[in-house]
Amino acid sequence: MDKNSVYRTNIIGAGEAGVAISVDMxxxxxxxxNSLFWDTKGNDVLGATSLPFYGAxxxxxxxxxxxxxxxxxxxxxxxGSGQSLQYQxxxxxxxxxxxxxxxxxxxxTRQHLTACGLSAKxxxxxxxxxxxxxxxxxxxxYSIYAIGWTTDLEGTFSRIASYLKKDGVFIFSWSHPIHKCVVTEEDILVFKKSYFDESWYSVSLDESTLTLSDRKLSTYVNALAKAGFVIEQMIEQSDTGDSNSDFAKKAKMLPVTFVIKARKL
Incomplete structure (x- = not known):
């Protein structure tokens, strides 16, 4: 591993791991x-999260x-593939x-909605x-596990605010940043990455490459405020039920997903 490589514990929330190369954005x-990633193997590698689920x-x-x-x-x-639009x-x-x-x-999305007797622009x-x-x-x-792909969070939130009516609602979910810092080793949670590291990186998964940045929660909150939103609710809790998998055990100790509901002032 060279000096520009770092070990990334999780990529998008379901425990994907690998060696990432730090890159300039x-x-x-x-x-x-990222468009090539989703045009080819994105769903196969990362799966798809859609409503009624915000995440794990x-x-x-x-x-x-x-x-x-x-x-x-x-x-x-x-x-994505249209399931959340179908739900709505x-x-x-x-x-x-x-x-x-x-x-x-x-x-x-177009094919899926057509098969469901629905349409969307x-x-x-x-x-x-x-x-x-x-x-x-x-x-x-709304956005289900997609906002984190933006290269310009403040600009994206500003555009979303412009699309909404006054008092309109913006709801989004993403992989919780603390989840991306911690791995399970012999039933013990271990930090492998600094929470404060928001540098961009590329990682190869199943012969495909994606590029991301892991932002702090405060980065999302401050960007919302700058765009003219007020946060009404934030969800970090996980309901793992009786599941006893390693991933569920981790989710009982720390959040793996966060969801924010904000309103345009």
Whole structure:
């Protein structure tokens, strides 16, 4: 391992591990790398998290963050394969919109919703960039395990605020940053990475490469405040039930997912 390599304990929350190479953040390179990852092996390598689940052991049934969405206009950032949009469509949302970096994911979403008898307006674009979405339009913008892929968190939150009506709600989930610092060794939790390290890195998984940064919770909170949001609720708890897997044991000791509900002022 050279001086630019570090051991990453977790990549996106389900315990993926590997050697990561520290990299300089180049927005165009990151977009190209990550869109190729999701166009090819992303779902096979990382799977897909979708509503009603916000992440491991955290669900909308438990949290009730959305409430009644019937008649509401919803936009999903990082729509993946379309299951979360299906969930909202079946709950009688009046309009479904989705955005994703990957053309392949957009097509998967389109096919999945069509098979479910639903439709959505879908846009392939990085979440950081202007893409023609209407402003002051949506009742809800949400993102399930996708926000962390942005190269510009403050810019992304600012754009999301512009899409929402006044008093509109933004809900998102992502892998908890403390989860990415800790591994289990012989039933003991051990820190392997500094919580404060937000450097960008690339890691190869199953012959595919992705590029990420692990941000602190305060980075998300401060970016929300700067974009004009007020946080109404934050979820860190895990409901592991009777599961006794190594991952569940870890989740009983520290959060693996966080969810934030914020409102546009």
């Amino acid at each position: 180049d927005m165009n390179v990151v977009h190209k790398t 052991y955290v669900s909308e049934e438990q949290c009730q963050l959305f409430g009644d969405v019937s008649g509401k206009k919803l936009l999903e950032i990082g729509c 469509g079946e709950r009688k949302a009046s309009e479904l919109w989705g955005m994703d970096l990957s053309e392949n994911q957009i097509e998967k 879908l846009i392939c674009s990085p979440m950081e960039e202007e893409c023609g979405l209407p402003v002051d339009y949506f009742d809800f913008v």
